[in-house]
Amino acid sequence: MLVVMQSHATEAQIDVVLDAIRAMQLTPHPMPGATRTAIGITGNIGMVDSRTLEVLPGVMELIRVTKPFKLAGREMHEADTFVRLPETTIGPGTFTLIAGPCSVENETMIERTAEFLVGHGVKLMRAGAFKPRSSPYSFQGLGLEGLDILARVRRKTGIGIVTELMDTDNADAVEEAADIIQIGTRNMQNFSLLKRVGKARKPVLLKRGMSATLEEWLMAAEYVMAGGNYNVILCERGVRTFSDHSRNTLDLSVIPPAKKLSHLPIVVDPSHGTGKRDYVPPMALAALAAGADGLLLEVHPDPDKAHSDGAQSLSFAGFEALLESLKRLAGPLERRIN
Numbered sequence: 001m002l003v004v005m006q007s008h009a010t011e012a013q014i015d016v017v018l019d020a021i022r023a024m025q026l027t028p029h030p031m032p033g034a035t036r037t038a039i040g041i042t043g044n045i046g047m048v049d050s051r052t053l054e055v056l057p058g059v060m061e062l063i064r065v066t067k068p069f070k071l072a073g074r075e076m077h078e079a080d081t082f083v084r085l086p087e088t089t090i091g092p093g094t095f096t097l098i099a100g101p102c103s104v105e106n107e108t109m110i111e112r113t114a115e116f117l118v119g120h121g122v123k124l125m126r127a128g129a130f131k132p133r134s135s136p137y138s139f140q141g142l143g144l145e146g147l148d149i150l151a152r153v154r155r156k157t158g159i160g161i162v163t164e165l166m167d168t169d170n171a172d173a174v175e176e177a178a179d180i181i182q183i184g185t186r187n188m189q190n191f192s193l194l195k196r197v198g199k200a201r202k203p204v205l206l207k208r209g210m211s212a213t214l215e216e217w218l219m220a221a222e223y224v225m226a227g228g229n230y231n232v233i234l235c236e237r238g239v240r241t242f243s244d245h246s247r248n249t250l251d252l253s254v255i256p257p258a259k260k261l262s263h264l265p266i267v268v269d270p271s272h273g274t275g276k277r278d279y280v281p282p283m284a285l286a287a288l289a290a291g292a293d294g295l296l297l298e299v300h301p302d303p304d305k306a307h308s309d310g311a312q313s314l315s316f317a318g319f320e321a322l323l324e325s326l327k328r329l330a331g332p333l334e335r336r337i338n
């Protein structure tokens with residue numbers, strides 16, 4: 001349900017409506033707009049008598065929201081969301097590159113990568129300290145030590161950090177170290193984790209579950225937003241299909257419907273989407289053309305020696321070549337590489 005206030009409604013009238021919603025054991029989400037304030041309502045709305053709110057002074061109309069994703073959908077929030085960070089803003093019009101190694105391996109490689117990226121105008125670096133690996137015998141990440149490395153390199157170079165949170169136990173530490181908290185594909189429906197990052201002060205990059213429908217993905221975003229964290233960035237990273245020519249099937253066809261149904265920005269991860277570095281540039285360019293708001297790219301100073309996902313990681317030279325192609329394509333599409 002969405003309460004639309006009259007354009008001349010006063011702050012006091014808005015407060016009365018907020019209190020009335022809370023009194024019904026529901027949660028109000030005020031959304032100030034250019035001409036008027038709207039108030040989204042979430043919770044178990046079934047029993048609500050809408051007339052109670054309709055008659056309050058300053059209320060213009062009540063609109064029923066039909067989709068299950070109330071906060072993530074466009075019904076309640078028509079305008080595009082821009083996720084604003086100290087380093088940059090993610091959303092339509094620009095195309096934000098988030099690049100870096102799969103894992104934090106040591107301080108030297110993180111510092112080298114950060115300096116390389118900063119030199120090319122990239123504002124955000126990805127790197128996992130906690131790694132969700134299919135095998136318990138594979139490199140699991142440096143954990144808290146990895147977060148310390150990221151924090152030091154962030155301080156030294158000014159680059160923003162995108163890093164994965166795998167469990168609620170490490171939430172405080174990751175929230176502190178990260179500029180954007182990544183939720184991985186395997187945790188897209190880890191509801192306790194989603195609730196925790198819903199309380200976080202940092203934006204959340206929410207990867208699509210490897211077999212999640214668009215609706216399930218948006219409902220996962222809804223969990224985060226229902227907790228009060230409205231800064232969610234969707235990330236398409238490929239889904240499971242019968243195809244075995246690539247690691248996953250990068251579903252670029254999800255971008256137009258995601259944009260239609262949701263106001264949230266969406267970035268594409270062609271590294272995990274394809275699993276092979278040769279396939280990354282064409283799919284990165286296709287993501288830009290298809291209307292994505294940015295890319296999450298694996299880039300490593302020495303991909304063949306990477307502790308994880310080397311085969312899909314671009315070398316620095318590979319990244320430079322892709323960046324040139326992206327810049328050439330961005331012009332005609334009226335997008336600015338960020």
Ligand code: PEP
Pocket residue numbers: 102128132183184185186207237272
């Ligand atoms: C990653 O980004 O390194 C990662 C583990 O991704 P995903 O959750 O998409 O597999």
Ligand code: MN
Pocket residue numbers: 102103272298308309
């Ligand atoms: Mn990886």
